Amino acid sequence: MLNxxxxxxxxxxxYSRSALFLLFALxxxxxMPVLNMHERYSESRALLSVxxxxxxxxxxxxxxxxxxxxxxxxxxxxEAEIRKSFGAGKEGEFMAVxxxxxxxxxxxxxxxxxxxxxxxxxxxxxxxx
Numbered sequence: 001m002l003n004x005x006x007x008x009x010x011x012x013x014x015y016s017r018s019a020l021f022l023l024f025a026l027x028x029x030x031x032m033p034v035l036n037m038h039e040r041y042s043e044s045r046a047l048l049s050v051x052x053x054x055x056x057x058x059x060x061x062x063x064x065x066x067x068x069x070x071x072x073x074x075x076x077x078x079e080a081e082i083r084k085s086f087g088a089g090k091e092g093e094f095m096a097v098x099x100x101x102x103x104x105x106x107x108x109x110x111x112x113x114x115x116x117x118x119x120x121x122x123x124x125x126x127x128x129x
Contacts, residue, residue, distance in 0.1 A: 013019055071077040082088055089095065 072081060079090075
């Protein structure tokens with residue numbers, strides 16, 4: 001067991017400014033890896049969310065492609081793709097061609113369309129012009 005004078009010397013050294021500074025420096029040095037680990041954890045979480053979103057997009061694309069493959073394997077799908085790509089039709093089918101008239105024809109027959117506001121103005125005798 002330590003005697004009383006040795007205890008006082010140790011107590012005086014532990015409470016000195018240099019010892020407290022040394023302890024504070026050790027705590028800071030031990031805390032630095034914790035901060036670095038937290039930064040890496042945050043980066044990993046961000047990368048995980050980006051990767052998860054990309055994975056979801058790829059799974060959606062896979063589902064769409066499988067549906068397209070199933071559609072194109074059917075007779076209806078093959079026929080629709082051939083019609084779309086080559087403009088072909090089945091034997092015995094007829095095509096109607098609709099063309100626009102060169103000059104526009106006026107179907108108004110001279111009657112002027114009047115809105116509700118114009119009718120109200122006319123009713124009051126044009127006082128709001």
